Amino acid sequence: MASSVVSASKNKAARSTSPPPLSDFGALQLAGDAFHALADTMPQIVWSTLPDGSHDYYNARWYEFTGVPIGSTDGEGWAALFHPEDQPNAWAKWRHSLETGEPYEVEYRLRHHSGEYRWMIGRASPIYNGQGTIQRWIGTCTDVDDQKAIALQNEILSQELSHRIKNIFAIISGLVSLSARAEPALSSLAKELLGRISALGRAHEFVRPHTEKSRPIVGDGHFSALLEQIFIAYHAYSEGRITVSGSEIPVDSKAATPVALVFHELATNAIKYGSLSSDKGTVSIKVNQSDEFAQIIWREEGDSCREPQAMAAGFGTRLIDMAVRQQLGGDYTRRWSDKGLRMEVKIPLKRLRAS
Structure with missing residues (x-):
């Protein structure tokens, strides 16, 4: 919460009895009994600060949760209530919000009156006047432990x-x-x-x-990173003869299995029958993305090769057909030339993207 990372408050009471200037409409509203009554009925901790980040109000939930006397957390008194490991990040994000006016959100551990630390999400948004100037910040703390x-x-x-x-x-x-x-x-x-x-x-x-x-070992959850895991077992990949380029599309756990089967099968066939059967042959995979579909173009370049008759209707072809059309809800076309196979796979993005 921003109260974990604010400047020392000049107001020593949780609810100031001194009315704000009448020209400050935002402060006038917040200082009223109606606002305090409303904030005290909320299950969340509610707080507010001046434009410079100085706290001038905490609702009753703050004092109930922390167990500290009213007014004791003004100034820098709040600092002792936050876990030391979480303070630097909270400070950095709060200062950024004060400088830019961007909404504030951070997770941190706050010390309960029992002595244990509980995880909180602190959020704050600025309140502007008619001239577009920040009048104050309103924030909440939500217990998510x-x-x-x-x-x-x-x-x-x-x-x-x-x-x-x-x-x-x-x-x-x-x-x-x-x-x-x-x-x-x-x-x-x-x-x-x-x-x-x-x-x-x-x-x-x-x-x-x-x-x-373990996460850095396998890379991020994108299509190209998954293909890398599939091709890493092939010498042609380490030799730079299998390349992947194009859009980065998230892949979830349901899509990963059929994708792995399809491109493992294509790579194996390229080694047995296609361009990779030659030491100089290459395979390039280009991943394109539109609003609704992912388009993957598999292109082989190598010595003269023709589609083997056995492969045309073999198990591998049936496996690719099942994976692309049935499991991924997509479609594909393939064409053989003297240089090798060119295959275009089209898959709905909603069947690929990580949820």
């Missing part, structure tokens, strides 16, 4: 569930590998299946709940 505790508990549960899902991917991969060793005739099929499982695992790692330590 219980909500933050629930959110933290949910985050821990989500991370535990994600960890178990990750273990399931590892178990499935292990079972496929064991089966392939027992039946050498299935080794080719097992290799393809392991590739798809690996792509799903990387997609899950990309969208799973992260801590501050």
Whole structure:
């Protein structure tokens, strides 16, 4: 709250009995008994400051919550009630609001009269006069400690569930590998299946709940960052022969799985049949965005290559069709030339964007 970060108040009482100048309409309104009565009935802490940020009013909720005597938090008395770690950020944001007139919002921990610290959201907005000059600031403090505790508990549960899902991917991969060793005739099929499982695992790692330590490893939640996670397993990507450019579009957990399957399949086919089967071949992926759709253009450049007959109606094609058209609600076209495959995928943004 801004009361955590304001200049020393010149008013020593919570409710001044001295009327403000009649020319100051805003101050006149705020000093009235009607305003004080209304503020005291609110469940939130309510406060106001002068244009320079000096506090001149706290409602009854402030004193009930903190347990301090009326007037004792004027001046710099409020400072002792805020968690020391939260004061610098609150000060910086409050000074910015005072300088720019922008609304103020910050989270911080406020000491309850029991001695514990509880999380608050402090908000404030300026009140202007007819000439566009700030007359004062009106602010509130809302207790969100219980909500933050629930959110933290949910985050821990989500991370535990994600960890178990990750273990399931590892178990499935292990079972496929064991089966392939027992039946050498299935080794080719097992290799393809392991590739798809690996792509799903990387997609899950990309969208799973992260801590501050793990998040930088997988990057942000955008389309290009997801493609990077899919392609990172291919030497052609580290060699710079697979490139991604264009718009940054958020991708949520529902969309990540079909996207991973589609582009893993395209990359695998490019290595087996297309441009990446040559050491000099390249693949470029361009991501464009309109008001309603994402357009992804896959373009291969390499030595002379033709679409294999087996690929035209194979499992990979059916997988791409299912992922794009059924799961993502989009469509695609593809065309082969002497240089390789050119494929255009169109997906509704609402099916991609993180919620």
